[in-house]
């Protein structure tokens with residue numbers, strides 16, 4: 001009985017990896033060109049650790065407080081658990097100082113004010129932070145992220161943020177979008193990435209963080225390099 005969650009998580013991890021590899025195959029892409037960010041927001045630190053032990057090296061959290069709690073638990077373990085944390089949700093400016101030391105990448109850079117505050121803290125701490133700019137490609141006011149024009153303006157100022165490494169874009173498709181609609185939205189993010197790379201050749205913007213459990217195939221077809229997978233990894237473990 002005590003082994004059961006571990007077994008389930010190992011099976012889920014293998015299934016997700018296979019599904020992502022199959023989607024790459026369908027899209028004519030190298031499976032190594034897509035990294036899986038395991039989203040741990042549905043579970044506590046114990047199950048998150050089992051996911052890491054199953055082979056998931058990058059874990060994404062969408063809330064700073066949950067990230068801190070998990071990091072603290074991980075650090076309290078006798079044997080270190082090798083994990084890289086990505087922040088994938090909105091980061092309030094007053095939570096930067098406590099979050100920055102723990103993360104390798106922020107997927108959800110969504111304002112110039114946040115960029116300025118991150119720059120100040122990263123520079124103070126003497127480190128570089130990889131960031132993705134979150135784009136609201138459909139310009140839907142109910143969605144998070146910057147409209148395309150503001151993404152451009154932010155990247156045009158990139159040299160003011162010397163401690164931030166702008167590495168690409170992050171986006172979510174409209175909730176309950178049909179697969180063709182999701183695909184189309186992801187394609188526009190990809191097109192934006194191409195246009196921005198041309199406009200700002202001094203920046204290196206290879207990453208596209210897009211696709212979740214329900215739409216990662218469409219995202220991979222459109223060029224995703226990071227897929228953020230939550231629910232599929234915890235199948236059989238929640239609501240028991």
Ligand SMILES: *Cc1c(COP(=O)(O)O)cnc(C)c1O
Nearest residue numbers: 039062088212213228229230231
């Ligand atoms: C929850 C979440 C995900 C994962 O979504 P699933 O549908 O559970 O796979 C991905 N990205 C962000 C920003 C999230 O908050």
